[in-house]
Structures are given as C-alpha cells and as structure tokens.
Amino acid sequence: MTSAASENSRNRADALPKSWNPGEVEGELYERWVAAGYFTADPASAGEPYSIVLPPPNVTGNLHMGHAFDHTLMDLLTRRKRMQGYEVLWLPGMDHAGIATQNIVEKQLAVDGKTKEDFGRELFIDKVWDWKRESGGSIQGQMRRLGDGVDWGRDRFTMDDGLSRAVQTIFKRLFDAGLIYRAERLVNWSPGLRTAISDIEVKYEDVEGELVSLRYGSLNDDEPHVIVATTRVETMLGDTAVAVHPDDERYRSLLGGTLYHPITGRQIPVVADDYVDPEFGSGAVKITPAHDPNDFEIGLRHDLPMPTIMDETGRITGTGTEFDGMDRFEARVMVRERLAREGRVVAEKRPYVHSVGHSERSGEPIEPRLSMQWWVKVESLAKAAGDAVRNGDTVIHPASQEPRWFAWVDDMHDWCISRQLWWGHRIPIWYGPEGEVVCVGPDEQAPEGYVQDPDVLDTWFSSGLWPFSTMGWPDATPELAKFYPTSVLVTGYDILFFWVARMMMFGMFVSGDPAIAAGKQPGSVQVPFRDVFLHGLIRDEFGRKYSKSKGIGIDPLTWIDEFGADATRFTLARGAQPGSDLSVGPPHVQASRNFVTKLFNATKFALMNGAAPGEIPVRDALTDADRWILDRLETVRAEVDSAFDRYEFGKGCEALYHFAWDELCDWYLELAKVQFAGADGSTAESDERAAHTRVVLGSVLDALLRMLHPVMPFVTETLWRAVTGGESVVIAQWPQATGIATDAAAARRIDDAQKLITEIRRFRSDQGLTDKQKVAARLVGIETADLTGLRAEIAALARLTEPSGGSGDFSATAAVEVRLSATTVTVELDTSGAVDLVAERRRLEKDLAAARKELDSTTAKLGNEAFLAKAPDEVVAKIRTRREVAESEVARIGARLEEIDKSAAK
Structure with a gap:
C-alpha cells in the first residue's frame, strides 16, 4: 500500500463523525439513493430480472412490526440481488382496505352527526378519496425511515385507474367462463358494518356466555319431546327442524314425525343426519339453516326451509312474534325468559366459556346469516394453484408449510366476493328493467336504463391480482415482459390461504393471457411467483404476539428513533427463520445497536491506521493472521450466500455477526495492532508487513460491509464509502469467490x-x-x-x-x-x-x-x-x-x- 492511500484512509477517518448517530444521517442517505435512481428498475436492461411486489399495506394505518419484518427481508433480498448484477424491481403500493377505510371516514362523519347516506354514494366516495390523499403518505414515510429500496416511480394503489381496469377485466372473464355466480348462501355478517366480511376479518375469542337446555315438543313426559342445548337462544326463532343421529335408538320413534316449536307454534320435522354426535349432550340439535354454517349444510341435505330472522343490523325480523324489532342480544334474554316462564328451560349453565367470532374492524360478534351474494367458483382455480406447487412451478419455503397449502386449496369452498359497501371496486354487473343481467367489461357500456349492482368487491379480489395488475395487465407492458412472473413472495404464514391462494388462483387463470405470455417461452407456466417464502409471526421477548388491542403493539419507528434503522433491521433479520415465529424486544435491538457501534468503531480504527482495500499481496508475503482472516472471510461469504439463497436469513446474519465481532474485531484487529506498532521504520520487513496488513484489513472490511449492506444499509453505506472512496455500496458488487485454497497451517x-x-x-x-x-x-x-x-x-x-x-x-x-x-x-x-x-x-x-x-x-x-x-x-x-x-x-x-x-x- 502506498503512503498516499494510507493518508487518504486517515483523512476519511477524520471525516467520519466521532460516534454513530443514525438519526443524523439516515434520512439524507436514503433521499440521496432515491435521487440517484438506484432503486429504479429498467425493463430494457439486459440484466437478469429479479422482482418482488410489496404485499400492499392497508392505506388506513401505519406499518406495524410485522410489516417491518416483511420489508426488512424483502429489502435484504433486493439489495443483495442488485449488488449481484440483477435488474431489480421492488414494486411498492397500498391496498384501499374497503371496510377499514369506509369505517374510518364514517366515524369522522359521525362526529358531526352525519352518515354516508346524508351525502349519497358519489359525494361520500369523494370524501374517502380526500381522506386517502391526506393520510396515505404516512406509510411511505415509514418505509423511507426503514430504508426500503423500492421503485417509488412505480408506486401503485388498488383503486388506481389501471388496477381498477384489471379488476373489471378479470371479473368479466371469470363471469363469462361461468366461474362467478350469484347465490343465497351463508356468510359472516357484521351487523355493525352491515356487510359480509371475509374469514380473515373474523377473530375468534373465548367469551363467557350461557348454555341453555330447552324442551321442544310436549311438556308431557309421555308425549314426543326432545331436549336441545344452545348458546344463542334467539336463533330458535328460525328453527326449521330438530336433528338426531340415524342410529340413535332413543329417537327412532320420532324420526319422520314433527315436534311442537315452543315459540312459533309450528310443527317442525325430526330428521336423521350423520353430522349429529349422539354422545354429545342429549344427542339432539336444533337446526337453524339461515344462521349457522353446519345447520345450513343440514338444511341443504334435507331440503329444509331457511328463513332469515335478522335484518342487516342484527334485529329480529319476520318471525311474527313479539320479539320482532328487538336487537339480537335483547331477544336472547327475552326469549329465554319466556321459555323459562313456560317451563321449557330445563337447565342453564353460567358462565359458559365458548369461542365466538368477532368482526376485526367493528369488534362485535359476527352473525352467520343467509344472504344473496356474489361468489367465485373455486374448484378448477384451486386445483391449478395446487398443481403449480405439486409440479414445482412455485416452490414454498419452508417445505414444511406445503401440507397446509394443500389442505386449503384441495378443500376450498366457493369464495364470497361481494361486500355491502360504497368504497371499493363496484361489481360490474348491471340489471335491466326486465331482470336482465349484463356483465360490463372495462371498454364497454351498460345498456341504457340498466342499473348497476350496488355492492363492491372484497378487497382480497383486487389484491389477488397484485403481482400482474401492478405491472400494467391487461395490457402487454415492458414490465410484464421483463419482471413477470415475480421471483419471490415474502409474507407471513398466517395469510397463506387468504392472500397467497387468491394470487395463485388468479395468476394461473390468466397464465396464458397474451399480455403475460408475450416474450416468454411458448408453453411455459406463468405462475405469479417462483418462490413463496413464509416467515413466522413476530412476538415480544416474552413470546406474546404483538397486538395493539392487547397493549403490546410496537410502532417500528419507536425502535428506529431509539436504536436506528440498522439495529432494528438486523434484529429482525437475525431472528428470521423459515416458518418459525420470532420473539424480540428492546434488549435484542440494543444488542444490535451495540453491534452497529462496534462495527463503526472498528472501521474508524482501521482507517486511522491507514487500512485501505487494494490488491492482496501474494500469500507467502502475508502473516498467519492475514491469511487466516482472508480464509475466514471466504468461508463466511460462502455460508452467507448459501443461507440467503435458502431464505435462512437468521443463519446468514449470525455468520456475519460472529465473524465481524468475534474474529475480525476481537482477534484480527488486536493482532493487526502488533503489526502496526512494529512499523516504526526500524526495518523494511516490519514496515512491509504492516503495509500488507493494512491492505488485508481494508479489503476484509470492504467485503464485510458489502455483505452486511442488505441488512444494515445506512451504517454500511457511510463506512464503505469511507473505506473505499466509492460512490455507493448500494451499487457495489457483491463479494465473489476467490478460488484460493485455504491455508490450513496458518489457521491451526x-x-x-x-x-x-x-x-x-x-x-x-x-x-x-x-x-x-x-x-x-x-x-x-x-x-x-x-x-x-x-x-x-x-x-x-x-x-x-x-x-x-x-x-x-x-x-x-x-x-x-x-x-x-x-x-x-x-x-x-x-x-x-x-x-x-x-x-x-x-x-x-x-x-x-x-x-x-x-x-x-x-x-x-x-x-x-x-x-x-x-x-x-x-x-x-x-x-x-x-x-x-x-x-x-x-x-x-x-x-x-x-x-x-x-x-x-x-
């Protein structure tokens, strides 16, 4: 190494701050990267494509710790691939979050005593757009703070014109193929929101209720009667049968007959069905087909009437009893009291703890309710999604999650896609004055006098198109030709079914579309993503799932403000193993912050002693310590490459951590100090040895900082530029294999x-x-x-x-x-x-x-x-x-x- 190079290193050391203060540099560094265009993808590039679409966070809120986990891993993948020479697209965007967004705006109107009906549909939607423009930027700000290297020029929103056109296009294609239909089926109904909601928006909680045993039929023990138990007494108003097991001898004489209904006075049949467990309770169950999923299936099998006894707000209706107009919970009490007065309450068990589904958005218990809705017929779509994984076109990591995937897609029920909301993609179905039904495509007009269906589509419908709609489909675009199918989907295993399965179904449905097939190998299967990496849930240091409702929700910015983005990201990536939950808390982030500080101080020390990368001298001219650290660097590089390629982020980060702290800082730097101290000009040999060590140390730091960059982008950018004098580590080359044999004697x-x-x-x-x-x-x-x-x-x-x-x-x-x-x-x-x-x-x-x-x-x-x-x-x-x-x-x-x-x- 020349004295000039050493002097440059010392000057760059002096230019570094006295200590690492992330809050002072992270924002400026990030905006410099964006302005330089490092994250902008070029579809015309000759580089091999690598693409990820960001799982779109809901526009309603802020990023939570689960998002930070996701984003850290995706940023790690894309930064590394960019350094490896790939043309990288990491495409960002947000979901319009139909229910959540409408709920927020309705609550704002309620403060002034207004409802959406006071404004009408069009004006209300304008107000939602106004709210989106005012509040939608908070997530982008958080992503910048975290260091997300996304292509901001391609930012997408599920309600944008282009994505809305994609939604209308695929709806019509599915409708024309007979895969979308309208039918009255049982749904999860939210009386507070007055809409059907998806399974993922139902959270089950153990609640204290009461189990009431009721007597149907005669009050005379010698005459036909049965005892049934229920936690929802009010639903008996919709009972249309009593069911028993066909082999239950106790009720054989009742089969084919009827029993007196104690409230309505109707005679309801006794049916035999294998679903009934004769060992549970009395062995007889009341059947309310319009308000219970299992009862609905029994009702279909036995062709039972299915009266709906609650309106959209959860009030009793249409029963012809004194309970009409009552709220469902009020009716529960009043029905039980009447039955008790008549001597039909045989037993009550209070409290009775049982699991009850609640609406995630409104917090109320959901109501299974028979409702006319739009559905997707999923059988063929689900089979294609399953076959894509079976055939290896899409690979799930870890493989241990495959059985869950097949369990879902091989036994999937038809999907309710309609929601009784105003904010969202309007269902493109129009009804004529004589009951005609027309599905209107994006370039078509409904006939004059036709009225559009009032419902909107489930948010998961539009997000299911995300991998290709964001790239311009249904048009043939350069982005589709270059970057689709995407390389990998990174997400939590908890939405494997709800989101991943829908993307796979839609992706397989359009795989032969000319816009997607353009430029691809003829006959190739165009899955939406080649790999699916499923990480676990993030929990606090005590193993509890982070939850705002339980008072243990953590805003990632809290950790970023206190410890810096690098420490936050390293903590998350270091704990990431395929399919395993991650427990982290402030002590873990503090440890990562200590690691960042250690790296900063070690690099500054090296620079102050003249370390700078350069051509490595011949092996025989190096000390044992020099040869050893170079060999260890090469071993760790191979370990990191192998781990990151297999999505074993934690294993790769562990290797980098222990190499940097235990071997480079704790041993090699201490050994190098002896070489530096001996370079006092007394002998040419000692001076040359110190010069070689400066080159080795500088080169090792250069490679280490490049390998750490995808995980800790900010501190590595600052230090790498100081060590090398280069433009940016973002566009630096990922370390390559040296091909040099390990010196076993020096290592020993x-x-x-x-x-x-x-x-x-x-x-x-x-x-x-x-x-x-x-x-x-x-x-x-x-x-x-x-x-x-x-x-x-x-x-x-x-x-x-x-x-x-x-x-x-x-x-x-x-x-x-x-x-x-x-x-x-x-x-x-x-x-x-x-x-x-x-x-x-x-x-x-x-x-x-x-x-x-x-x-x-x-x-x-x-x-x-x-x-x-x-x-x-x-x-x-x-x-x-x-x-x-x-x-x-x-x-x-x-x-x-x-x-x-x-x-x-x-």
Missing part, C-alpha cells in the same frame, strides 16, 4: 495462539491482574508448537514481557500448561510484585465461601427425594448443572489458594 497456528492467549488471560483474571500490569513470562515449547512467528502477538495480547536479565536467571512463581493441537506449551510466569497476595487471598476466600454455599445448597436439594419427585426434569437438570459448576469452582479456587501459600512461603 492462529487457533493455537488464540487458545494460548485465552488461557493466559484466564489465569491473569484469576490472579486479579489488570490489563495494565505486564507479567514476565517464559513460553516453553513454543518452538515445537510452531508458534515462534506469533511470539510477539502472543506476548502483546497476553500482556507478557521478556524475563529481565535473560531467561537463565528467570524464577517462575506460577505456571500454566496449555494443550494445543499437537503439543503442550507451558507458560512460566513471575507474578511476584504484580499480585497483592494478602488481598488476593481475601478475595479468593470470599469466593470460596460462596462456592461452598452453592455446593451445599444444590447437594441438599438433589438429596431431597420429595423435591426430586415433584420438581420438573428441567429444574432438576439446572440444579445438577449448578452443582457441577460449584464443584469446579471449589476445586479451582482451592488450587489457587495453595499456589498463593507456596509463593508466600518462598
């Missing part, structure tokens, strides 16, 4: 030196010696151990000095034997004058008393048969381990006290 010598230094340091610690106290020592056997070339490094790092007056007059007061790879080195030390033996004895005696107390305590517990019989195995195992440690400490401290006594006797 460094390993032996580390063991020797570690044992000497342990001895010094036992003696109570400080780092400032140097001890005279003689290393016996160092030549046999082939460590002569590392004598200076061993002495410096172990704080040893040569015996004064030569080794012949040296008198050792202590010795440490260290077994190395092929021999034993004995370290003879003269600690006289370095250790206060009286103070040391007092300290050791105090430690010995504590160790004996621990030994006595653990021995007593392990000798207590009553304790052993009750204590869990893991508790007993921990106590055994504690006893072993205590025994070891008693022996060690006792031996040291004997050494002190011998020294005192001399």
